Amino acid sequence: MASETKLIKINRGFWLIIPPILAVFFALLVGAVLIAIAGTNPLTAYLALFQESLTTKYGFGNTLTKTTPLLLTGLGVLVALRGGLFNLGGEGQIYLGGLGSVLIGLYVQNLPGFIHLPLALIAGFLFGGFWAFIAAYLKVFRGVNEVLSTLLLNYIAQNLISYLVSNPLKAPAAPSPFSPLIQESARLPIILPQTQAHAGIFLGLLMAGILAILFYLTAWGYQIDAVGQNPKAARYGGISVNFTLIFVMILSGGLAGLAGSSEVLGLKYRLFENFSPGYGFDAVAIALLSRGSPLAVILISLFFGTLRSGANVIQQTAGVPITVVYAIQGLVLLFLAISLAIDKKTQQV
Template identity: 65%
Template sequence: MTIAYRQAVLKSGLRAALSPLIAVAAALTVGALLMLLAGASPIAAYSALFRQALTTYFGFADTLTKTTPLLLASLGVLVALRAGQFNLGAEGQIYMGGLGSLLVGLAFSDLPMVIHLPLALLGGFAFGAAWGAIAGYLKVARGLNEVLTTLLLNYIAQYLISYLVNGPLKAANAPSPFSELVAPSAYLPTILGKTQAHAGIFLGIALSTLLTLAFAITAWGYRVDAVGQNPVAARYAGISVNRTILQVIALSGGLAGLAGSSEVLGLKRRLFENFSPGYGFDALAIALLSRGNPAVVILTSFFFGMLRSGANVMQRSASVPVSIIYAIQGLTVLFVAISLALEQQVQSPKPDS
């Protein structure tokens, strides 16, 4: 390996790390312009946001709470992305996962926690995976593009949960639509006293590590990447492309389902309608921003969690509407897309003519 080659590798690695950062900075800058439009001071707003989300005990705990579902759902979207599949249905899978965990959480009342909690998580994973597998089946067996089917399934899942908590699952005497509490043996334990931060974050970090390893050293990870990079070549290499796609979309749904589980078992402890404020769509932005790297997803999710957790304080102290963060998130995806495209153009120089 020559020194020049090493430098080239280092340079391209740096660029890969740099361009998402530039994209985020660009989105924050446009966000600042939007704040000026509202007559607020961007400096005051951003400093309120970041100070709250990072330096206060309760704010930091809230950031962890918001990071958890984002991390789990992003891992789901990312696994699908590695196989070249766009899972836009994480939102619906979050809802189904929440339902699965709730049902297991309600079903038993005298199990020890070491059995009940994993079982409840498994229930969420299974429901999310089943919901994802519908889109996977339609893709593999009927050739339907997963993008549209997963999007349509989101609406169906959301209405289904809304129906259940208004009807069959509604808690007795509940003033608004929500279910009964799950049994305490299925709670994800709180990790910071007097806050809502719960152990779901460890689940996310563990799964992220597991996926990093799986993609680095297992044959399965290699298969998924092969299908994602070049399905035709993968088929010639003897990989069953359809089976891999079905597996991956189901796994993707299952991981997103765990995001719903963590919301139900860790945060709310019951099922509410509309309990996910669009985490499934943020997850896509996060997975894209992390370039399909399951370890980087932890950092990116934390950043998005921080935006969500600091936004309320920003609204109170700098009177900037919370919805500014949705605009910033959308713009981030936009700029990431642009930076990826520009980078590809730099990397593949045009042939001399």
């Protein structure tokens, strides 16, 4: 009996990873067709993309830099999904997290780095968590769908940051909207010399490990999954559904906020208008591809980070438009949705 149960678990795990693998495969296949239409050898283009992004020092550093916000925001979306919520507000939470960290980095002074940096990161987490709490409150106490509220909060956050860096936070004599540089004591250290790779990647890996422990080894993880799978049964079993939903959303937004913190504390050292190139939306695809596993988010974020890092390379070396890379990312999500729909239909039959 024990061996049969173990075999069932292995079989179930195997079928869980098949759809994401197929989605990536077919997306790359269609991407190859698009590259061929553009007049370039797909093999040459893909070789240039992955070689530059993963085997050169500067390229790998750039890949890690792109992977960090994708990893943190992807984990945030994953937390929400496991709790039965769909957080489309990662982009806005990134902006608010960046704002919180910049405020600490600019205006809290005369602190040693081992205090100043953690304080700036905590502020980023709290600001991102607060932005997600607004959607959680509207969901729990007003019945507003979180997809709508988080999506609209993105635009509010972007316009808020645009106003701040154009007016009260604008650096003196700045030629374009951006804040002054944060203090050095609040900056994430560089981990690869002569590259932009910073210690934010370790923060992302740490968060993935903590979430894996939370979901698989603690009662909190069980409660989140129970609420996500069947809120009525969870409430009948004595779980506070409303509190769990609010907790999940705050944690989700806080992780996305840390992504914003990593951008301003480790890469830009100041707050810019539109400093996120859509990481919050890529994170939705990453979380869906992970099929509920925080550890899978690491690998998928690395894949997306590699694509983003190598986008300019294949444009320069192979003459492939950068939009092809973004099309591949969209195709991954499209094929995943198709594979999941087919799988669901098959189970019903």
